[in-house]
Amino acid sequence: MLIRVEGLSAQISGREVLRDISMGVEAGEIVTLVGPNGSGKTSLLKTLIGALTPSQGRVLKDQGLRLAYVPQKLHVEPMLPMTVARFLSLPKKKTASSIAQALTAAGVPGIEKQSIQGLSGGQFQRVQLARAMMDKPNLLLLDEATQRLDHVGIADFYHQIAAIRRDTNCAVLMVSHDLNVVMRQTDRVICLNTHICCQGKPDHGVPHRSISVSLGSAMRIWPCITISRMP
Amino acid sequence: MLDDFLIRAALAGLGVNLTAAPLGCFVIWRRMAYLGDATAHASILGVALSLIFSLPLTLSVLLTASLMALLSLALSNRGWAMDTLLGVLSHSALAIGLVAVSFVSGIRIDLMAYLFGDILAVSQTDLLTIWVGAFLVVGMLAYRWSNLLLVTLNPDLAIASGIDPKREQLILTLSLAVVVAVAIKIVGVLLIVAMLIIPAAGARPLSRTPETMAMLSAVIGGSASGLGLIASYQFDTPTGPTIVCTATLLFLLINAMRPAIDWILKSRQKDRQAQPLNTGERHG
Ligand SMILES: Nc1ncnc2c1ncn2[C@@H]1O[C@H](COP(=O)(O)OP(=O)(O)O)[C@@H](O)[C@H]1O
Ligand SMILES: [Mg+2]
Numbered sequence: 292m293l294i295r296v297e298g299l300s301a302q303i304s305g306r307e308v309l310r311d312i313s314m315g316v317e318a319g320e321i322v323t324l325v326g327p328n329g330s331g332k333t334s335l336l337k338t339l340i341g342a343l344t345p346s347q348g349r350v351l352k353d354q355g356l357r358l359a360y361v362p363q364k365l366h367v368e369p370m371l372p373m374t375v376a377r378f379l380s381l382p383k384k385k386t387a388s389s390i391a392q393a394l395t396a397a398g399v400p401g402i403e404k405q406s407i408q409g410l411s412g413g414q415f416q417r418v419q420l421a422r423a424m425m426d427k428p429n430l431l432l433l434d435e436a437t438q439r440l441d442h443v444g445i446a447d448f449y450h451q452i453a454a455i456r457r458d459t460n461c462a463v464l465m466v467s468h469d470l471n472v473v474m475r476q477t478d479r480v481i482c483l484n485t486h487i488c489c490q491g492k493p494d495h496g497v498p499h500r501s502i503s504v505s506l507g508s509a510m511r512i513w514p515c516i517t518i519s520r521m522p
Numbered sequence: 523m524l525d526d527f528l529i530r531a532a533l534a535g536l537g538v539n540l541t542a543a544p545l546g547c548f549v550i551w552r553r554m555a556y557l558g559d560a561t562a563h564a565s566i567l568g569v570a571l572s573l574i575f576s577l578p579l580t581l582s583v584l585l586t587a588s589l590m591a592l593l594s595l596a597l598s599n600r601g602w603a604m605d606t607l608l609g610v611l612s613h614s615a616l617a618i619g620l621v622a623v624s625f626v627s628g629i630r631i632d633l634m635a636y637l638f639g640d641i642l643a644v645s646q647t648d649l650l651t652i653w654v655g656a657f658l659v660v661g662m663l664a665y666r667w668s669n670l671l672l673v674t675l676n677p678d679l680a681i682a683s684g685i686d687p688k689r690e691q692l693i694l695t696l697s698l699a700v701v702v703a704v705a706i707k708i709v710g711v712l713l714i715v716a717m718l719i720i721p722a723a724g725a726r727p728l729s730r731t732p733e734t735m736a737m738l739s740a741v742i743g744g745s746a747s748g749l750g751l752i753a754s755y756q757f758d759t760p761t762g763p764t765i766v767c768t769a770t771l772l773f774l775l776i777n778a779m780r781p782a783i784d785w786i787l788k789s790r791q792k793d794r795q796a797q798p799l800n801t802g803e804r805h806g
Pocket of ligand 2: 434
């Protein structure tokens with residue numbers, strides 16, 4: 292296990308946002324977190340990086356863990372001048388060639404000199420993925436990383452995730468609402484609603500198109516039909 | 523040579539501005555202006571304490587400014603209405619300090635020097651204090667520059683990279699207290715935040731990276747202190763306010779020229795981009 296949590300609960304301003312969560316991610320595994328808005332997906336990722344302190348339970352990290360994190364939203368103060376190249380060099384200095392390479396791999400070549408505040412939502416998302424990959428992580432935490440991408444962008448993005456895993460054996464834990472993709476490309480799905488409703492392999496026997504992309508109705512179907520329960 | 527009070531004044535102004543420049547950038551980026559005000563205003567309390575108990579001024583100001591900065595920092599993590607809270611703290615500290623000073627007889631006139639600074643009365647010891655403070659703060663900021671930047675950009679990204687945002691915030695807060703302590707004689711309590719903010723704000727339109735902004739704000743602040751000093755000597759005006767006025771003039775000038783600057787930066791970028799855009803077609 293790269294990272295594991297045991298009996299983890301967490302509170303934000305006195306309210307319980309995570310209750311008795313036990314889960315983990317193995318090396319090279321792609322795990323998707325699904326759940327309605329406010330179900331604690333972002334909070335769970337934050338406890339994994341250490342930004343949210345659990346009120347109970349613990350987070351266990353492998354010695355060799357190198358994690359990278361792409362937050363759900365990243366507001367950049369307009370008064371802070373920041374080029375793409377500089378952003379990729381935070382906090383550690385990077386060579387121009389490694390920056391160029393990372394941007395090309397993320398599908399946004401040649402934008403080193405642009406300011407990050409001037410990028411489109413989709414471009415910035417790709418730049419953030421490029422930054423996350425700079426330090427060669429073995430666990431990538433992605434919080435709704437496709438929310439600002441168009442259809443082509445989303446398809447591209449998941450190809451890239453698959454490629455990253457194939458080429459670097461980097462494990463991925465992502466929050467996603469793209470259920471069709473989740474069904475096809477994920478090793479394991481975790482359904483979250485403050486506590487873990489269920490987790491397991493997506494059932495490939497269920498036709499994807501029959502599942503509404505709307506998460507509300509999907510949540511009703513998912514726990515019982517599309518995921519084979521695991522102990 | 524350092525006996526010449528004008529040269530001492532120039533060196534003092536330069537030292538303060540070189541320190542204020544990079545810190546002022548963080549004050550702007552992190553929206554800490556109110557925190558700066560609170561810290562600066564609290565220092566008048568330090569002046570009062572130093573006069574009443576005959577403590578060394580810099581030490582006493584450094585202590586009260588640090589305490590106020592730490593108090594503001596502690597409260598700012600509670601999610602209260604920050605501007606209200608800091609407004610209360612900041613102005614109470616100023617008022618209490620002014621009342622406390624009035625208990626010490628015979629210094630009502632001197633008070634002006636602490637409120638608006640008296641750069642022409644800088645002693646050799648003051649000069650030494652200023653430059654020691656400058657080296658401390660600039661050295662600290664340079665040493666932790668990347669960490670501070672990432673924490674400023676997004677604390678969660680910093681945590682994910684193994685950086686403790688609280689520690690970096692503490693460094694910035696204490697640096698602020700040091701700058702206040704060394705700048706109080708030069709620009710005075712009321713205008714310290716102006717010397718932090720105005721040069722940095724002036725540097726923003728000219729900068730594409732945080733490093734350029736820090737350096738350009740040092741250039742703007744340094745020029746303002748030099749030109750302001752000359753102007754204040756020439757027109758017999760209070761030095762601190764004259765330096766701030768000069769910084770404001772530079773700020774206005776840069777912003778007036780902003781359309782031209784933007785145009786130049788854009789066309790330079792277009793020249794550079796012509797090449798990558800063509801090769802980019804292969805990917806599309
Ligand atoms: N900064 C915050 N202050 C107060 N409550 C918060 C904050 N962030 C999240 N919450 C609450 O925590 C719960 C879980 O939020 P989150 O983890 O962001 O959910 P998700 O990512 O699944 O949409 C929500 O009920 C939300 O209202
Ligand atoms: Mg979320």
